[in-house]
Amino acid sequence: MTDKPRIEELLDSLPEGWDDQAPRRSPGMLGVAVVNWRTLEDGDAPQVWTDLRHCVTWFIRRYDLPSRKIPPCWHRHGALVEELSALHTAWLVSYDALDAGYGPIGWHERLAAALPRLAGWYNGECHNGHTELPHAIDTTIPTDWADWIHTAHAS
Numbered sequence: 001m002t003d004k005p006r007i008e009e010l011l012d013s014l015p016e017g018w019d020d021q022a023p024r025r026s027p028g029m030l031g032v033a034v035v036n037w038r039t040l041e042d043g044d045a046p047q048v049w050t051d052l053r054h055c056v057t058w059f060i061r062r063y064d065l066p067s068r069k070i071p072p073c074w075h076r077h078g079a080l081v082e083e084l085s086a087l088h089t090a091w092l093v094s095y096d097a098l099d100a101g102y103g104p105i106g107w108h109e110r111l112a113a114a115l116p117r118l119a120g121w122y123n124g125e126c127h128n129g130h131t132e133l134p135h136a137i138d139t140t141i142p143t144d145w146a147d148w149i150h151t152a153h154a155s
Contacts, residue, residue: 032092035085037078040152049075049149053141055088069118071126072142079121087114 035048053075060070074080090110094103142148 032089032096034089037082037085037152038154040154042150042152045152046149048152052081052085052088053145055091056084059084059087069122071122073126074122075142075145075148076126077122080118083114083118083121087111 035052040048056070056074059065070080070084071077074084087110091107093099094107094110096103
């Protein structure tokens with residue numbers, strides 16, 4: 001005997017419209033848009049960069065991270081962008097309303113794994129010509145930010 005008749009009986013026993021308020025998600029989607037930096041379109045870049053900057057600014061303040069860990073020029077370091085973007089996505093998923101309550105601790109477990117990688121991607125010095133490091137966390141928007149975010153920088 002298979003479970004199919006039991007499942008059909010269960011579904012038939014539910015009141016009409018029982019799933020009308022269920023969240024709708026596309027198959028295979030996490031509920032958040034995952035950024036694929038390799039294929040990001042220039043038209044989508046300003047919003048994606050702005051969302052990530054807001055997250056990184058919050059992250060730096062919340063976890064009191066010094067600029068030697070995440071520099072003001074983080075957006076110019078591809079590996080940092082990838083890692084910070086992945087953390088942003090993990091945070092969004094972990095705090096999703098459908099989470100059973102394990103998401104926040106799961107996010108912190110992912111954060112603990114990511115911190116050594118962040119240190120490896122950026123070891124306190126720039127290799128792209130922008131080496132000035134402030135002594136305090138600088139949360140001002142970089143002067144080149146407006147120009148920077150209008151391109152996806154996928155390559």
